[in-house]
Amino acid sequence: EVQVVESGGDLVQPGGSLRLSCAASGFTFSNYGMHWVRQAPGKGLEWVSGIGGSGDDTYYADSVKGRFTISRDNSKNTLYLQMNSLRAEDTAVYYCAKGGGGYVDSWGQGTLVTVSS
Amino acid sequence: QPVLTQSSSASASLGSSVKLTCTLSSGHSSYIIAWHQQHPGKAPRYLMKLEGSGSYNKGSGVPDRFSGSSSGPDRCLTISNLQSEDEAAYYCETWATNTRVFGGGTKLTVL
Numbered sequence: 147e148v149q150v151v152e153s154g155g156d157l158v159q160p161g162g163s164l165r166l167s168c169a170a171s172g173f174t175f176s177n178y179g180m181h182w183v184r185q186a187p188g189k190g191l192e193w194v195s196g197i198g199g200s201g202d203d204t205y206y207a208d209s210v211k212g213r214f215t216i217s218r219d220n221s222k223n224t225l226y227l228q229m230n231s232l233r234a235e236d237t238a239v240y241y242c243a244k245g246g247g248g249y250v251d252s253w254g255q256g257t258l259v260t261v262s263s
Numbered sequence: 264q265p266v267l268t269q270s271s272s273a274s275a276s277l278g279s280s281v282k283l284t285c286t287l288s289s290g291h292s293s294y295i296i297a298w299h300q301q302h303p304g305k306a307p308r309y310l311m312k313l314e315g316s317g318s319y320n321k322g323s324g325v326p327d328r329f330s331g332s333s334s335g336p337d338r339c340l341t342i343s344n345l346q347s348e349d350e351a352a353y354y355c356e357t358w359a360t361n362t363r364v365f366g367g368g369t370k371l372t373v374l
Contacts, residue, residue, distance in 0.1 A: 181363070191299075191307065191354050191365040205361045241306060248358050249297035251309045251322065 148172040148252045150225075150242045155257030162232050166257060168225040168242030176200070176220040179245035182227045184238035185256075192238075195227065196245070210236075232261045264359050265291035267366035274372040275345055283340045283369050285355030292336035297356045301368075307354065313338050345373050 154166040168180070182194040195216040196205045204216050215228040225242055237260050244252040266288035275281035287294050298310040311321040311331050315338075319331035328343045342349050350373040355366040 183365075190352075190368045191301075191356075193363045193365060196363065207362070246297075246309075247312070248295065249309075249312055249356055250299070250307075250363075251297075251312075253299075253306045253308065255306045 148244060150244055150252060150254040152240065152242045152254045152257040155240065155259045157260045157262065158232055159263050160233060160261055162261070163228070163230045164232065164259060166227040166229070166240055166242075166259070168227075168254060170223045170225065170242075170244070173244070175218075175223040180218060180225045181243045181245060181250060182216060182225075183241045183243050183250070183253075184236075184259075185241070186235070186238040189238075191241075194240070197225070229259070232259075234261050237261045264362050265294055265357050265364055267296070267355050267357060267364055269353075269355060269366040269369045271367065272370045272372070274374055276374045277345055277347065279345055280341060280343045281345060281371065283342075283353050283371065285338045285340075285366050287336040287338065287357070289336075291357075291359075294357045294359075296338045298331070298338075298340045299354045299356060301352045301354065302348075303351075310340070310353075313340075342371075347373055349373055 149171045151169045181196040197216045201218045213231045217226045239256040241256045242254040243250040268286045293315045299307040301307040309322040311319045313319045313331040317333040332339045352368045354368045
């Protein structure tokens with residue numbers, strides 16, 4: 147059974163940093179692209195970042211480009227999101243998502259990031 | 264890049280059918296999309312992949328009541344024999360080089 151489990155969400159001050167992790171199991175991790183998708187309180191889904199199976203290709207939404215870095219450790223079946231220079235508008239539940247044939251086909255349960263002083 | 268347009272809300276009666284539409288922007292009418300369901304306070308759930316031909320592949324455990332269809336730029340999710348547990352938000356998703364896009368979501372109310 148495919149499973150992705152996020153961790154690392156917390157309350158952080160504006161301008162601060164945080165690293166999210168996503169532990170994957172039930173599939174050959176290195177064969178699949180992975181993504182981070184977020185959802186601000188009461189809002190819809192927003193794609194944040196994606197990474198290819200090897201980790202060589204990374205992609206970012208304009209809203210986080212230059213502040214967030216996605217990476218993966220295929221030996222540990224783990225996806226990461228390093229978030230720097232956090233802003234109030236980054237407050238959201240962050241979901242780890244497995245890429246299927248281009249689309250998301252599995253979701254984690256989410257981890258809450260709150261940016262506030 | 265593509266843009267996906269969804270109605271913000273829909274409603275239908277218990278036991279009836281409802282069709283939710285996701286419309287691709289001009290120049291992107293051939294794109295494949297995916298549908299996701301999200302209950303309040305829960306993580307999204309993948310429902311199906313839907314091609315421009317109308318062919319669809321559902322995720323594991325998705326009931327037969329859920330089906331997909333396409334017409335031009337419209338990608339539709341039909342839910343038959345509506346149940347109370349179908350009350351949720353429904354999002355469509357597509358992707359292009361170096362990006363992916365979600366529609367704004369349709370909140371479905373079962374009356």
